[in-house]
Amino acid sequence: MKTFCGRANPTTGAMEWLEEDENYDYHQEIARSRYADMLHDKDRNVKYYQGIRAAVNRVKERGEKAIVLDIGTGTGLLSMMAASAGADFCYAVEVFKPMANAAVKIVEKNGFGDKIKVINKHSTEVTVGPDGDMQCRANILVTELFDTELIGEGALPTYEHAHKYLVQEGCEAVPHRATVYVQLVESKRMWSWNKLFPVHVEAEDGEKIIVSPSEMEDCPGVPSVCDIQLNQMPSSDFTILSDVVTMFSVDFSKPVRSASTSYRVQLEPVKSGKAQIVLSWWDIDMDPSGMINCTMAPYWVKSTSAFQWRDHWMQCVYFLPNEEPVLQGEKVYLTACRDEYSVWYKLQKARGEEENKAAVHVQSPVCRCQAHLLWNRPRFGQLNDQNRTRQYIKALMKVLKTDSVCLCISDGSLLPVLAHYLGAKQVQQYATFFFFKFFKANNLEDKIKIIEARPELLTSSHLEDKKISVLVGEPFFTTSLLPWHNLYFWYARTAVTSHLTSSVTVLPQSASLHMMIVEFQDLWRIRSPCGTCEGFDVQTMDDMIKNSLNFRESKEAEPHPLWEYPCKSLSDPQEVLTFDFRKTVPEYSLSTEGSVNLLRKGKSHGAVLWMEYHLAAGISVNTGLMQISNEKGNCEWNPHCKQAVYFFSSVIESETLLDLPSAVTYAINFNTKTGEITMDFKL
Numbered sequence: 001m002k003t004f005c006g007r008a009n010p011t012t013g014a015m016e017w018l019e020e021d022e023n024y025d026y027h028q029e030i031a032r033s034r035y036a037d038m039l040h041d042k043d044r045n046v047k048y049y050q051g052i053r054a055a056v057n058r059v060k061e062r063g064e065k066a067i068v069l070d071i072g073t074g075t076g077l078l079s080m081m082a083a084s085a086g087a088d089f090c091y092a093v094e095v096f097k098p099m100a101n102a103a104v105k106i107v108e109k110n111g112f113g114d115k116i117k118v119i120n121k122h123s124t125e126v127t128v129g130p131d132g133d134m135q136c137r138a139n140i141l142v143t144e145l146f147d148t149e150l151i152g153e154g155a156l157p158t159y160e161h162a163h164k165y166l167v168q169e170g171c172e173a174v175p176h177r178a179t180v181y182v183q184l185v186e187s188k189r190m191w192s193w194n195k196l197f198p199v200h201v202e203a204e205d206g207e208k209i210i211v212s213p214s215e216m217e218d219c220p221g222v223p224s225v226c227d228i229q230l231n232q233m234p235s236s237d238f239t240i241l242s243d244v245v246t247m248f249s250v251d252f253s254k255p256v257r258s259a260s261t262s263y264r265v266q267l268e269p270v271k272s273g274k275a276q277i278v279l280s281w282w283d284i285d286m287d288p289s290g291m292i293n294c295t296m297a298p299y300w301v302k303s304t305s306a307f308q309w310r311d312h313w314m315q316c317v318y319f320l321p322n323e324e325p326v327l328q329g330e331k332v333y334l335t336a337c338r339d340e341y342s343v344w345y346k347l348q349k350a351r352g353e354e355e356n357k358a359a360v361h362v363q364s365p366v367c368r369c370q371a372h373l374l375w376n377r378p379r380f381g382q383l384n385d386q387n388r389t390r391q392y393i394k395a396l397m398k399v400l401k402t403d404s405v406c407l408c409i410s411d412g413s414l415l416p417v418l419a420h421y422l423g424a425k426q427v428q429q430y431a432t433f434f435f436f437k438f439f440k441a442n443n444l445e446d447k448i449k450i451i452e453a454r455p456e457l458l459t460s461s462h463l464e465d466k467k468i469s470v471l472v473g474e475p476f477f478t479t480s481l482l483p484w485h486n487l488y489f490w491y492a493r494t495a496v497t498s499h500l501t502s503s504v505t506v507l508p509q510s511a512s513l514h515m516m517i518v519e520f521q522d523l524w525r526i527r528s529p530c531g532t533c534e535g536f537d538v539q540t541m542d543d544m545i546k547n548s549l550n551f552r553e554s555k556e557a558e559p560h561p562l563w564e565y566p567c568k569s570l571s572d573p574q575e576v577l578t579f580d581f582r583k584t585v586p587e588y589s590l591s592t593e594g595s596v597n598l599l600r601k602g603k604s605h606g607a608v609l610w611m612e613y614h615l616a617a618g619i620s621v622n623t624g625l626m627q628i629s630n631e632k633g634n635c636e637w638n639p640h641c642k643q644a645v646y647f648f649s650s651v652i653e654s655e656t657l658l659d660l661p662s663a664v665t666y667a668i669n670f671n672t673k674t675g676e677i678t679m680d681f682k683l
């Protein structure tokens with residue numbers, strides 16, 4: 001079967017119909033899945049194995065047969081652990097068909113075909129009885145259904161159902177319990193991902209301050225979890241205001257309730273400050289005694305030096321609806337509310353007892369100001385980045401004249417406001433509804449005209465028959481996933497050519513694509529084959545991932561925010577392609593070939609690519625490498641942008657470079673018709 005799927009091309013903006021192979025989605029899902037990362041998570045695997053052995057032993061000691069239910073078996077790993085630990089029989093349930101098929105193969109290959117039954121169903125569809133999927137209810141319940149927020153993948157409803165219909169009362173559960181911890185902090189850096197700070201502009205006629213509409217000030221934002229690698233956040237970027245406290249825990253061996261509820265704890269601030277952020281993580285105890293514990297605690301909390309890197313479980317950042325001043329020693333209440341799938345927080349001062357007794361029911365955060373729908377968290381961070389804003393101000397001051405007619409093409413951009421304050425006669429922008437409110441808050445309603453048409457559909461009546469003398473863009477578009485998708489600015493610029501004066505200034509005047517070969521400290525794990533996991537042969541899974549990665553003829557680069565994923569540079573950064581926005585998009589493809597020398601020893605895991613925008617002579621904005629911080633090659637990345645990572649298919653090959661620094665050759669092609677960049681590297 002062939003499916004056609006319509007979409008606007010992120011780079012060219014053209015509406016196109018893509019013929020999608022019916023297998024495309026699941027290949028994408030497998031290729032980009034976290035299965036490899038989980039199989040590389042030694043700490044998790046070892047502790048599950050210990051917990052499963054202990055549970056099987058407890059059941060056997062009671063003289064019972066050990067019947068295991070493994071919900072979400074994936075590769076079948078946890079069922080194979082149970083079978084090896086002496087379980088009599090395992091029901092391994094997996095809803096995702098390609099995974100269930102893989103589990104069947106892996107289980108067979110490891111010789112557990114007679115002990116493990118793979119059931120390709122959602123657990124809530126599983127039947128029990130003589131003719132059912134399961135002969136009888138299980139007395140051991142094993143699952144790994146957790147995400148960074150613990151409950152986001154539906155663990156609670158799944159457990160609730162399993163206790164009602166699939167397992168015996170008093171069953172053993174691995175993990176036995178999960179506990180969610182919180183810590184209150186003040187952090188300008190993290191707060192800047194959720195609120196727009198005032199922007200100061202030094203204009204000719206004095207300082208101007210761009211402010212946000214009042215609705216934004218106390219808007220609770222969006223409910224989606226902000227999960228990050230908190231271990232990459234230096235301690236200088238936040239101030240701890242409270243000890244770590246237990247927010248709530250869930251006992252998985254007892255009936256679980258998934259219905260919405262709230263939990264409240266009292267906190268005594270250890271420091272005075274502005275409470276803005278709740279940092280949160282969880283741990284799981286694999287056994288009732290709590291001796292086998294797997295924790296996501298960040299570096300400043302964890303005592304052990306044995307640190308396990310993982311990407312499938314990170315830490316959560318929750319934004320309080322408003323910042324609240326707190327005083328050292330003066331108690332406050334923190335409430336966690338949750339529904340079936342997500343958690344959110346509210347802080348209250350501990351004033352009158354009565355006031356606080358009333359059960360607080362806090363609504364799930366819904367963005368009321370619309371800014372949180374327009375700007376995602378990295379985008380907020382970017383708009384609050386003063387250094388970045390300064391570059392745009394400098395460049396605009398250079399190019400704007402008092403009679404400039406200025407058009408801005410970028411999503412949710414503050415450039416029109418900057419351009420207005422810096423003296424443009426007339427400013428126009430393609431924008432969304434939020435901007436009406438935004439301009440109003442800054443008394444700019446009649447100063448900046450919003451054009452509600454895509455650049456391709458711009459007419460001279462939109463422009464009141466004027467020609468554009470300054471065309472600006474950051475460029476930034478919400479549809480961009482990979483760095484070069486923002487080249488849409490070039491296509492839009494081409495589309496509006498007839499509306500430009502002959503001496504138009506385009507800002508940025510050009511962009512360049514940069515590339516560097518890197519060795520990742522950890523990120524390589526997510527795309528690296530595993531071979532065996534705790535003694536079980538999982539190569540079938542490796543092959544499946546490899547097959548899915550090769551499903552499209554050319555491999556694709558993937559976006560990652562590299563500030564969260566340390567790496568070192570093995571080559572110098574190299575400019576590989578340039579795009580001249582002063583001219584229209586050419587008909588022909590842009591391509592380049594060359595080689596980069598490897599300067600440092602290390603494993604060449606892949607190439608990182610990013611864009612640099614040349615705003616005006618001598619003024620640029622860089623979305624990638626900020627600097628190489630030491631002779632070891634440690635890299636510092638722009639914290640508000642995702643960079644493109646192209647993983648090399650074989651890392652092993654590059655190990656020979658340990659003794660022999662050499663070069664990597666590359667061929668990179670930008671197809672101006674499709675807007676796609678393809679690349680090929682040879683070590």
Ligand code: SAH
Nearest residue numbers: 072073074077093094095096122123144158
């Ligand atoms: N148990 C494996 C894989 C864990 S990933 C391991 O520990 O390595 C979680 C898996 O559970 C995914 O493959 C997902 O498709 C599956 N899953 C999640 N909820 C499920 C449910 N209620 N019923 C069946 N499968 C489920």
